[in-house]
Amino acid sequence: EAGVAQSPRYKIIEKRQSVAFWCNPISGHATLYWYQQILGQGPKLLIQFQNNGVVDDSQLPKDRFSAERLKGVDSTLKIQPAKLEDSAVYLCASSLLAGSPYEQYFGPGTRLTVT
Amino acid sequence: AQKVTQAQTEISVVEKEDVTLDCVYETRDTTYYLFWYKQPPSGELVFLIRRNSFDEQNEISGRYSWNFQKSTSSFNFTITASQVVDSAVYFCTYGGGSEKLVFGKGTKLTVNP
Numbered sequence: 001e002a003g004v005a006q007s008p009r010y011k012i013i014e015k016r017q018s019v020a021f022w023c024n025p026i027s028g029h030a031t032l033y034w035y036q037q038i039l040g041q042g043p044k045l046l047i048q049f050q051n052n053g054v055v056d057d058s059q060l061p062k063d064r065f066s067a068e069r070l071k072g073v074d075s076t077l078k079i080q081p082a083k084l085e086d087s088a089v090y091l092c093a094s095s096l097l098a099g100s101p102y103e104q105y106f107g108p109g110t111r112l113t114v115t
Numbered sequence: 116a117q118k119v120t121q122a123q124t125e126i127s128v129v130e131k132e133d134v135t136l137d138c139v140y141e142t143r144d145t146t147y148y149l150f151w152y153k154q155p156p157s158g159e160l161v162f163l164i165r166r167n168s169f170d171e172q173n174e175i176s177g178r179y180s181w182n183f184q185k186s187t188s189s190f191n192f193t194i195t196a197s198q199v200v201d202s203a204v205y206f207c208t209y210g211g212g213s214e215k216l217v218f219g220k221g222t223k224l225t226v227n228p
Contacts, residue, residue, distance in 0.1 A: 042119075042206050042218025043160070056215055089158065103150065104216065106160035 002026065004107035006092050012113045018080040021110045024073070025094030031055075033104060034067055034077050035091040043091055049075060082114045117142045119209050119219035127225045128197055136192045136222045138207030144168070149183065149190045150208040150216065160206070166190065197226045 005024040013019050025032050030051050035043035046065065048056040051072040060067070064083070069075040079086055089111050093104040118141040128134045140149065151163040164174065166183050174181045178195045194201055204221040211217075 040220070042208075042220050043216075044218070045215055048215065091160065093160075103162040103165050105162065106152075108157065108159045111158075 004092055004094055004105055006090075006107035006110055008110055009108060010111050010113075012115065013082055015084055015114050016081040018078065019082055019112060020076055020078045021090050021092075021112075023075045023077070023092030023107060025075075025092070026096075026105055029094035029096050029105070030072070031095045031097075032069055032075050033093040033095075034075070035093065037089045037091055037109070039088070046077070079112075082112075084114050087112060087114045117144070117147075117209050117211055117217050119207050119217055121205075121207050121219040121222050123222045124220070125223045125225070127227065129227050130199060131196050132226075133193060133195050134197050134224065134226075136194075136205050136207075136224065138190045138192065138219060140188050140190065140207070140209050142188075142209065142211060144211040146212070148210040150210065151181065151190075151192050152206045152208055152218075153203045154206065154221070155203040163192075165210075194224075197224075199226050199228055202226045 007022050011019055032049045034046045036046050037043040046060045047067045049069040052069050065079055067077045089109040091106055091109045093106045095102045095104045120139045147168045148165055150165050153161045153163055164181055171183050180193045182191045202225050204223045206221045207219040209217045
């Protein structure tokens with residue numbers, strides 16, 4: 001079974017530029033999550049989708065971050081404009097079931113460096 | 116708000132030593148779940164175990180074992196006879212009423228040959 005796919009793996013941009021990350025969850029997984037992991041810290045949830053609807057985006061900086069999950073499958077996370085403090089690894093995860101904290105399966109992440 | 120504390124930032128052991136990673140959590144939920152995830156140098160988080168708050172039985176899986184004690188709000192993880200491949204950052208994680216996971220800051224384990 002294929003795992004969670006993410007691209008690109010690495011991205012370097014200058015501050016105030018825009019960037020987009022893509023995620024394709026495990027086939028059949030209805031729930032998709034985007035996390036931000038700053039160096040030396042645990043992942044922090046940015047947004048959670050159930051199919052193509054948003055369940056939780058309380059920690060998403062909506063003035064610059066946006067995410068969508070059209071058709072309830074793959075998802076895109078965008079940052080516009082980027083700030084230096086956005087340098088982090090952006091992790092996508094998916095889980096099969098909803099309604100309870102079930103195990104989540106993570107992709108390899110996208111390492112973003114903002115200069 | 117729920118909180119997960121992993122007091123050990125870094126641990127270094129020699130291969131074949133046993134090592135225990137500590138995790139303490141704070142919650143007012145009556146039903147909750149605890150997880151451990153492993154993040155090797157490649158960066159991908161790997162699910163290791165999920166326990167719910169009603170099941171305090173210890174669990175063993177090969178060289179891995181977990182000790183869940185509600186009385187002390189702890190969910191510790193022991194690796195027996197550590198190997199170099201166990202080198203990674205380990206995250207203790209809490210899941211409460213919502214599906215949201217709260218991660219600790221992680222413990223970096225280095226196993227030296």
